[in-house]
Amino acid sequence: MTLTPQDKQNQDEGNETGRWASLIGGGAMVLMGLRQRSLRGALTAIAGGTLAYKAATDKGGIGEALGMDKTIKVEKTVTINKPADELYRFWRKLDNLPHFMKHLKSVTVIDDKRSHWVANAPMGATVEWDADIIEERENEFISWASVEGADVDNSGFVRFKKAPGDRGTEVKVVMEYAPPGGAVTSAIAKLFGEEPEQQIGDELRRFKMLMEAGEIATTEGQPKGS
Amino acid sequence: MKAVCWQGANKVQVDTVPDPKILNPRDAILKVTSTAICGSDLHIYGGYIPTVQKGDIIGHEFMGEIVEVGSSVNNLKVGDRVVVPSTIGCGNCHYCQRDMWSLCDNSNPNGWMQEKLWGSITSAIYGYSHLLGGYAGAQAEYVRVPFADVGVVKVPKDIPDEKLLFISDAIPTGYMGAELCDIQPGDTVAVWGCGAVGIFAMISAYMMGAERVIAIDRFPERLEMARKYAKADVINYEEVSAGDALKEMTGGRGPDCCLDAVGLEAHGVGFEDFYDQTKQKLKLETDRPHVLREMMVACRKGGTLSVMGVYGGFVDKMPFGALMNKGLTMRAGQMHGQKYMHKLLDLILTEQLDPSFVVTHQLPLEQAPHAYKIFQQKEDNCVKVVLKP
CATH class of the missing domain: 3.90.180.10 (Medium-chain alcohol dehydrogenases, catalytic domain)
Structure with missing residues (x-):
C-alpha cells in the first residue's frame, strides 16, 4: 500500500501527538522538545483536536497571524509537599488563581470550559481575555488557550506529578504568550517582566507557600528606617 | 518605636x-x-x-x-x-x-x-x-x-x-557545628574563632564526647574565655603558626575535626592576608577564606570540617587538593x-x-x-x- 500525501501527514501528526504526550508526561524539559513548534498547536493535538491543530499552524492561522517567533515560552517546575489531588483541586477552581498570581486581578468562571481573565497592567490599565480549557485529566493535567480577541494571546498547561519517595508533587507550568502589537505592547512587556521565567517562578513559589504554609511570606507593610 | x-x-x-x-x-x-x-x-x-x-x-x-x-x-x-x-x-x-x-x-x-x-x-x-x-x-x-x-x-x-x-x-550555631563534626571518642576538635559561637561549639564538643578542644584566635581575652569556660587549649595565631602548632599538639596527626566559627572576614597573616584583604576591597572576592584554607591543610586525613562561620558568595585560592586527597568531609549550614x-x-x-x-x-x-x-x-x-x- 502506498501512502497518499494526506495519509503521510496524518501519520506524522499521529507520531508527533504521541511524542508530545510522552514529553509532557515525562521528566524531560518540555521546551527542549517544543523548539519551533507552537505550544498551542501541540496541546490541541494531544487533546485529539487534529483539525484545530492544523488551523493553528496552517497559513493564516492564529500562530501565523501572531508571528510565532515573537511568542515568549516559559517553563518552570516546583515541588510541593502536598498530594496531587489537593493541589489540582485548588488550581482547577480557577477563581483561586489570583490568590497567588500577583498580576491577576480576577478570573471569572463562565462555564465548565470557559473563563474570563483580567490582569493588572502598569499605570492602572488592565488587559483581559477569555480562555478555554483544552484538556483536563483529574489530579494530573490542565491545558488551556485564550480564544480569539484576547488582549494577550496565551496558552499553556499545568501538570501535577508525584515526586519520587515522599517528596510531594512536582508542579510544572509551561506557557506561551504573544505580546500583541500597538500601544499595549510595552505595557505587556512590563506586565510580564523582563524575565518571564522569574515571574512564573515567583507565582509557583507563592502557590507552594499558600499550599504548604497556609500563607504567603511577605514583608510588605513592615517598618523601615530612613 | x-x-x-x-x-x-x-x-x-x-x-x-x-x-x-x-x-x-x-x-x-x-x-x-x-x-x-x-x-x-x-x-x-x-x-x-x-x-x-x-x-x-x-x-x-x-x-x-x-x-x-x-x-x-x-x-x-x-x-x-x-x-x-x-x-x-x-x-x-x-x-x-x-x-x-x-x-x-x-x-x-x-x-x-x-x-x-x-x-x-x-x-x-x-x-x-x-x-x-x-x-x-x-x-x-x-x-x-x-x-x-x-x-x-x-x-x-x-x-x-x-x-x-x-x-x-549563638548556642545552637555552636551546638550544630559540633554535631556536624560527628565526634568520636578520643577526638580532638580544633575551633577557629573564640567569639560566642566558637566557645559554645567547644562546650558542645565536650558534651558530645570530645577528648580535647583546641581554640584558635588572636585576642588574649577571648582565648582566656575559651580556656576558662570551655576547657580549651589555646593557640594565638599571631604568636605561632596555627598549622604548625596544631600538628605538634596532636602527635603530628592533625585535629580530627576542624570547626570554622569565623566566616568571611577572617584575618590571616602576611601575604595571604594582604591578598584576600585586597581582593575583597576591590570586590574581586566577596569572602576571605583564610580559615577554610587553614582547616583543609591542618585537619588529619579522613577528618571532618564543620563550617558555621557565615559565607555569602565566592572564595578564592582554596587548597582543594588537600580536601580531595586527604579524603576530608566538609559539612556546613546555618x-x-x-x-x-x-x-x-x-x-x-x-x-x-x-x-x-x-x-x-x-x-x-x-x-x-x-x-x-x-x-x-x-x-x-x-x-x-x-x-x-
Missing part, C-alpha cells in the same frame, strides 16, 4: 520608625527585652553582605514578650515570654518537617535572588539582608515574628535574659534553631549550661552605634554586647 537602622558600611543609627503590625495569620508581635549583636552582624555592619539597604532594621538574636498574635496562632498568648531562633521556618515544608529549618522553602519572599546566586532558596533570617528575606530585624523595641506558632520557644519568667537569650542563635531550642533550654534549666559568661557589655539600644564600634574594633575587651530596648 526605636530601631537600629543600617546606614552604610560601618554606620548604624537609632531611628524612630513605625511599630510593626501583624501581616499574616501566623505572625506574632514581640516586645523585645534583650537583643544581642551577633558576630555575623559585623559582616553587615562592615558592608560585606550584599542586598542590605539603607534604613533596614538589623539584628537577629533576641527574646521578649508576646504582645499580639495573628488569627492562626493558637499556642501563644499575650504575655508569654519567648526566645526566637534567628532562622525563620514555616514548619510544613519538606525541610522543616525533617528538622532542617534553615533550609525552609517558604519563609523567604525574595527567593528568586538566592535561586540565581546559590541555585536554591534557603530560609529567611531576621534583619539579615534582602537576599535572606528582607525581614525587619530585632534590634528594636518591637519585632514581627512570622510563623510564630512554630518559631519560638516559651521560657520561664524567673530566669534572667542573659541565661536564655543565646538559645536564639543552624536549625527550631530543632535545638527545646533541648538547649533544657540544658539551661537543668543548670548543665550557663551561657551568661559571654556577655561583656550590656547597653541601652540607643547606644547601638557605640556598641557596634567597640565590638568591631574589639575595644574594651568586647566579646558580646546585649542591647536593652
Whole structure:
C-alpha cells in the first residue's frame, strides 16, 4: 500500500501527538522538545483536536497571524509537599488563581470550559481575555488557550506529578504568550517582566507557600528606617 | 518605636520608625527585652553582605514578650515570654518537617535572588539582608515574628535574659557545628574563632564526647574565655603558626575535626592576608577564606570540617587538593534553631549550661552605634554586647 500525501501527514501528526504526550508526561524539559513548534498547536493535538491543530499552524492561522517567533515560552517546575489531588483541586477552581498570581486581578468562571481573565497592567490599565480549557485529566493535567480577541494571546498547561519517595508533587507550568502589537505592547512587556521565567517562578513559589504554609511570606507593610 | 537602622558600611543609627503590625495569620508581635549583636552582624555592619539597604532594621538574636498574635496562632498568648531562633521556618515544608529549618522553602519572599546566586532558596533570617528575606530585624523595641506558632520557644519568667537569650542563635550555631563534626571518642576538635559561637561549639564538643578542644584566635581575652569556660587549649595565631602548632599538639596527626566559627572576614597573616584583604576591597572576592584554607591543610586525613562561620558568595585560592586527597568531609549550614531550642533550654534549666559568661557589655539600644564600634574594633575587651530596648 502506498501512502497518499494526506495519509503521510496524518501519520506524522499521529507520531508527533504521541511524542508530545510522552514529553509532557515525562521528566524531560518540555521546551527542549517544543523548539519551533507552537505550544498551542501541540496541546490541541494531544487533546485529539487534529483539525484545530492544523488551523493553528496552517497559513493564516492564529500562530501565523501572531508571528510565532515573537511568542515568549516559559517553563518552570516546583515541588510541593502536598498530594496531587489537593493541589489540582485548588488550581482547577480557577477563581483561586489570583490568590497567588500577583498580576491577576480576577478570573471569572463562565462555564465548565470557559473563563474570563483580567490582569493588572502598569499605570492602572488592565488587559483581559477569555480562555478555554483544552484538556483536563483529574489530579494530573490542565491545558488551556485564550480564544480569539484576547488582549494577550496565551496558552499553556499545568501538570501535577508525584515526586519520587515522599517528596510531594512536582508542579510544572509551561506557557506561551504573544505580546500583541500597538500601544499595549510595552505595557505587556512590563506586565510580564523582563524575565518571564522569574515571574512564573515567583507565582509557583507563592502557590507552594499558600499550599504548604497556609500563607504567603511577605514583608510588605513592615517598618523601615530612613 | 526605636530601631537600629543600617546606614552604610560601618554606620548604624537609632531611628524612630513605625511599630510593626501583624501581616499574616501566623505572625506574632514581640516586645523585645534583650537583643544581642551577633558576630555575623559585623559582616553587615562592615558592608560585606550584599542586598542590605539603607534604613533596614538589623539584628537577629533576641527574646521578649508576646504582645499580639495573628488569627492562626493558637499556642501563644499575650504575655508569654519567648526566645526566637534567628532562622525563620514555616514548619510544613519538606525541610522543616525533617528538622532542617534553615533550609525552609517558604519563609523567604525574595527567593528568586538566592535561586540565581546559590541555585536554591534557603530560609529567611531576621534583619539579615534582602537576599535572606528582607525581614525587619530585632534590634528594636518591637519585632514581627512570622510563623510564630512554630518559631519560638516559651521560657520561664524567673530566669534572667542573659541565661536564655543565646538559645536564639549563638548556642545552637555552636551546638550544630559540633554535631556536624560527628565526634568520636578520643577526638580532638580544633575551633577557629573564640567569639560566642566558637566557645559554645567547644562546650558542645565536650558534651558530645570530645577528648580535647583546641581554640584558635588572636585576642588574649577571648582565648582566656575559651580556656576558662570551655576547657580549651589555646593557640594565638599571631604568636605561632596555627598549622604548625596544631600538628605538634596532636602527635603530628592533625585535629580530627576542624570547626570554622569565623566566616568571611577572617584575618590571616602576611601575604595571604594582604591578598584576600585586597581582593575583597576591590570586590574581586566577596569572602576571605583564610580559615577554610587553614582547616583543609591542618585537619588529619579522613577528618571532618564543620563550617558555621557565615559565607555569602565566592572564595578564592582554596587548597582543594588537600580536601580531595586527604579524603576530608566538609559539612556546613546555618543552624536549625527550631530543632535545638527545646533541648538547649533544657540544658539551661537543668543548670548543665550557663551561657551568661559571654556577655561583656550590656547597653541601652540607643547606644547601638557605640556598641557596634567597640565590638568591631574589639575595644574594651568586647566579646558580646546585649542591647536593652
